[in-house]
Each structure stands twice: as structure tokens, then as C-alpha cells.
Amino acid sequence: MKDQAAPDDRAGASAERLTTRETAERLGVKPETVYAYVSRGQLSSRRAPGGRGSTFDAAEVDALVRRTGRRDPSPATGDLVFRTGITLIESDRYYFRGVDATELATHFAYEEVAEWLWTGELRPGLRFTAPAEALAAARRAVGALPAHSGSTDRLRVALVAAAAADPLRFDLSRETVLGSARSLIPTLVGALPTVAGAPPAADGEAASHPAGLAHRLWPKLAARPADEASLAVLDTALGLLIDHDLAASTLAARVAASARAHPYAVISAGLGVLEGPLHGAASSLAHRMLTDVLERGGAAPVVADHLRTGRQVPGLGHRLYTAEDPRARTLFALLAEVPQAAPALAAARDVVATAARHTPLHANVDLALAVLSVASGMDAEAGETVFAVSRTAGWIAHALEEYDERPLRMRPSGQYGGPRPPQPLPTPGSATTTHGQGLQ
Template identity: 70%
Template structure:
């Protein structure tokens, strides 16, 4: 039956459920969802057949929805999305209000991931995946050509894992967290092992990932560095790949699809692939013995120097600072570390750029005999935790709010039909 109630003018004007839904641009059932969340108050009038709502309260919510629930607001011409996950402020960054560097220094990647997802620190937590899921992912990745890039392997593994999950369309927090705790170790297990590497299928994620990155034996300090950089890279506010994840989640794509969207973006040379360029630069400096001719050649070719500068930090990237400090304690990392410092110092003669996390990550990958693509693998695995956290946050928002309007600058209609 239609939910009707007379509309009165003036103070205390009441709206029917139908009128409230039309004002807010939502379905009637969504109106009651607002009531359950405490965003609207309702009242059943004596003799009435449905609830009524205060018109002023409804109009206030409508204005707020128009301004905020699209998830897009302008601040200085830049995109802004409300989030409780990561804050970057005054050359520091924080996960749920806690200094992210301190978290990474004191806790494992898995523990930091849990903090991002739930706001709770689960001491000693490790992620494991069922053998059936790992087998499907490994089989799909094994069918790819040998030259396949790491992100392509990870995307295929993600899709394969999704096919084994009948609950993937369940977007409840409990189900998505279950997906996260299985997907991340599945991605690691699906990567092909490096020649002569000792494989670990149990234990901390960093230990399992190590043999997929290099055949060099892992010492405790190097494993700690890998674990810390995974935690440092777990999230970094609304980076390009994270925005893609939130757009997918806004359309209610399941968590595997949202992660796949993020993986598609990080292949860009200005995002996840940047560490590979820093790796190659570092190798070149080590071969030349000095950064001067290498930097000169890069600038002569019109290329930016990888591993330097970050638009969100005026000084050195705090992630780089933390990783450099740990690498200084590893003797075999010293040559690559000195080369990285040479790159930063040489460039700083003319341009006030500081090292970013890509340069520090390159020291880790170069000093342990990893391929240039290793940094992209590390970045993708690490950031999956943040992507899941943002997807969870987005599932709690209004669907399809990530729908900006285009600013049309083409010919004004009507135009003649082309012959």
C-alpha cells in the first residue's frame, strides 16, 4: 500500500516515506536504513498508515548526501574521499591514527594488515590459504608464458582464487576479511620460485615471499627488512591504484575484482613500477662507480631521476628513512646503500629532491640479487592489504557514489549528422 501522509507547510512539516525517498533520491527501504543508522528520525502519526519524517531533517541529509555521499569533493582542485584509514601529515603518515613507521618497526606485515582492516592488533597472526585454492592459482599462473610480468601473474592468481570462492559475492565484513586472509598468501604461493631458492610454505609471509624473489639465502636481518617494507607499503592514502579499488568497490564488485582493479593500475611507471626503474639506476651507478655520469645521462635524455621526490613529502619519504636505517645494519647492503646516497647527494646539488621509498626498496632488491621486477611484486603484495581495507570502507558507503560528472568541452549540440 502507498505510504501517504498530508504534507503541511511551516515549522514541523512532515514528509511521507515516499516523499522522503524522492527528496533523498533513494529507494524507500534506504530511508529506513538511514533511520537504523541514526541519520533520520521517524514518527508514526495517530491514525496514519506509515512513518513520517521531519522535512528539515530530510533536507539537511539531502544536502549532506549531495555534498559528501558521492565520495568526491574538491579541495584545491583535487579529489578528496573521506577515510579513517591513512593520514599523511607533516612528513609523517599514520594508520588509524598510529604512526605507520612505528607500527612497521614493531609489528609484522600480517599484524599491520589486521590493524588496517579491524583496528585491532592480533599478535603473532599469520595468513594461510587452503591447498585447493593455492593449487588452482598455481595452475593458472603456470600456464602463462615464462616472460609474464609479476603483476600479470598476480592478476591471474587473483581471478583463479575468485573462481574457487563461492562466497565471493558476500560483501559482509566477516566474509571480506576471510577473503583477504586467504587471498594474500595465495598470491605469494602462486608466484614461481626462484632457482636454487629454499621454499617456505609456512611461517611469516615475508619468509614465504623471499624465495619467490631471489635464490639468495635469507638472513634474519634481510627477512626483517622485507617484512618491514611490506608493512610500510601496506597503504598510502588514496594512491591511484587505491582509487581504482574504491571505484570498483563502490560499484559493489567483490573483493577479488577490486584487488584486480588495483593490480591493473600499479603497472604504471609512475606508481608500482617505479621501484624497478630505481633498481636499474642503482645497478648502473654501481657499475660506473659514481652517480655523476649516470645522473647526467638521465637528465640529458630528458628522464626524471627515479627514486627521488614525492609530492606528499617535503623532506625524505619516512618510509625510505625507516628502511634505510634498517639496511644500514646489513653488511652486504652497504655498496647499494652508498650508491643510493650518492644518487640523492648528486641530484641535490641542483634540485632539492629527497630519497623516496622506491630508492630504498631498490637497495634491498639490488643487494639481494633480485630482479628489477621484484620491487613491483613486493609493492603489489604489500598494498593488497590496504586495498582490502579501502574496499571494506567503501562497502559501508552509499553504492555508486564514485560517479563524478564529466565537464564536457566538445562541440555544442545540435550538430549536423555526419555524412
């Protein structure tokens, strides 16, 4: 990397400078937005001669135009908007690099879809393998956890162990990050304990034809051996869940990548958000609801209980789709080919039909994951495990994009609402109450 010119050298002095108005016109935004870019670290400014206003480096402004495109100011909703070439969601469908994601997930294995998302290249037959040292370290770390630990706890601990075993984790070059990702995902799966009574997990690391990730993940989730139809559902679910634009966990991952955190730390940021009941853990609520429906012989009393207590019916509705979640629709079609899934699938349909009398909501992917977990005798958190393992690939894809952006560009400014200074120094036992001081 070449040394950057000092601000007062000849090159810097002769560089074209733009006024705030010129900068706003070139970016296609309001002048106020220009200073928002400065506060987020996306632009640097310099005081104009005489101290009147600011000036901006034209080359830096043009680079921002290339990254973000010339567009109107962001909508007044306050939503963050980032340009990405990974996932597009529109008209109740979603696409990975322009290709229908449901078609990709039903025709190709999880590893192949992940590689497509990362590189735009399809590599048929690709299988990820875990390095022996990282896998052993991750298993030891997970084995030291209390027996009641959840799957997300185990994944986080396995992630830390795998990171410690990777001396190149701070190398953010594209090929190194991709190499780490291809080895990390099977390490996370391999570190999870096998369900009691299940056949041993087929790690397949030393085999000439390693088992696919879905085949290796199954005994970590279910005691009964997997049939081909059930494995197809699991593999498709992994492919469908890889990415979904800037979901909350993905935004957290991009913030970490913007700070140039290494990929393991990026994934840790994503896992921290994913565990919330409104995100990756939502399928566990749908699992318990379906179990309740099956035990009570119908959806009506279960849905009524949710409505009576003001709780949202799990597995219904999605802010990005007006009709049925395409991921749910795809999985329901595959689950219809699994004989033992018939009762749980019928219960899910009953929930949708019953709830539709009160609210026009359609099934989302959490309900489909719940059908898979209930029908397969998995624990309630199995859907969360599938979600976390799958979405790891998406977080890597977004990290790769973010590593190419200006560092620390996501730096919003807070709107302070506390006591106005100057305030006296606090004394022992004193306290300032700020509850109820809303912004006017």
C-alpha cells in the same frame, strides 16, 4: 533489509524536505556542490511543487553529513576528497588508525599490521594461510603463462583463479570479506614461481606454526637464502607499503568497491593502476639506475644522463613529503644492518647527494626498495611485487570502508568538448577530427 517506502506512500509524503539552500547550509557547502552530490549519486532530489527548484530528503542529507562531516567546499584544485579512518599523512609522517605507521611496521609482522588496518585490533602471532583448492588453482593458472610474464601478470592471473575458487566472493559482509582477504594474500604469494636456485618456498600451510608472509615471499624474489636482517627489511617494507591514503591505485579500488564489485575485482582494479611506471613500477626504474651507478663507479654520470635527456631521476621526491619519505628513512636504517647492502646503499646516498646539487629532492620508498632488490640479487621488478602484495591489504581496508558508503557515489560529470549537436550522420570514409579542440 526492510523494504523501502514508495515515493508516494504516507511515510514518504510526510518526510521532511529541504530546499537547495537549506540543504547547502546543513552540509556546509555551496548550492552548486549540492547538485554535484546529486550527480555523483550521494543525494537524491525531487522537483519542488510547481517545478521551481529541487527538494531533498532531510534524513538523507543528515546521513551524508554524518559520513562526510560539515566542511567547507572542496578546494578549487579539483581533487576528490573522501573521509577515511585508515591513513593520515601530515608533517612528513603517516599514521595507520592514528598510530605511527613506521613504528607499527618495525615492531609487528606484515599480517599483524594488516589486521590492525582492517579491524583496529592487534593480534600478535597472526599468520595468513591459503586454502589448498585456491592455491592449487592459482598455481595451475600461473604455470600456464609464458615464461617471460612479469610478476604483476602472474598476480593478476592468480587473482582470477582464486576468485573463481571462492564461491562466497559476492558476499560483501565484513567477516566474509576479511576471511577472503586473509586467504587471498598468501594465495597470491604461493602462486608465484620460486626463483631458480632458491630453496623451496616455505608455504607452511599445514604446519602448526605457518611461516610469516615475508619468509614465504623471499624465495619468490631472490635465489640466495635469506638472513634474518634481510627478512626484517622485507617484512618491514611489506608493513610500510600497506596503505598510503588515496593513491591512484587505491582510488581505483574504491571506485570498484563503490560499484559493489567483490573484493577480488577491487584488487584487480588496484593492480591495473599499480602497474604504471609512475606508481608501483617506479622502483624498477630506481633498481636499474642503482645498477648503472654501481657499474659506472659513481652517481654523477648517471644523474647527468637523466638530466641531459630531461628524465626525472628515479627514487627521488614525493608530492606528500617535503623531507625524506619516512618509509625510505625506515628502510635505509634497517638496510644499514645488512652487510651485503652496503654498496647499493652507498650508491643510493650518492644519487641523493649528486641530484641535490641540481634539485632539492629527497629519497622516496622506491629508492629504498631498489637498494633491497639490488643488494639481494633480485630482478628489477621485485620492488613492484613487494608493493603489489603489500598494498592488497590496503585496498581491502578501503573496500570495507566503501562498502559502508552509498553505492555508486563516485559519479563525476564529464565536461564535453566535442562537436556540438546536431551533426549529420557520418558517411563511409568520413571522420571528425577533434584533436586540438581544447576547452575554452
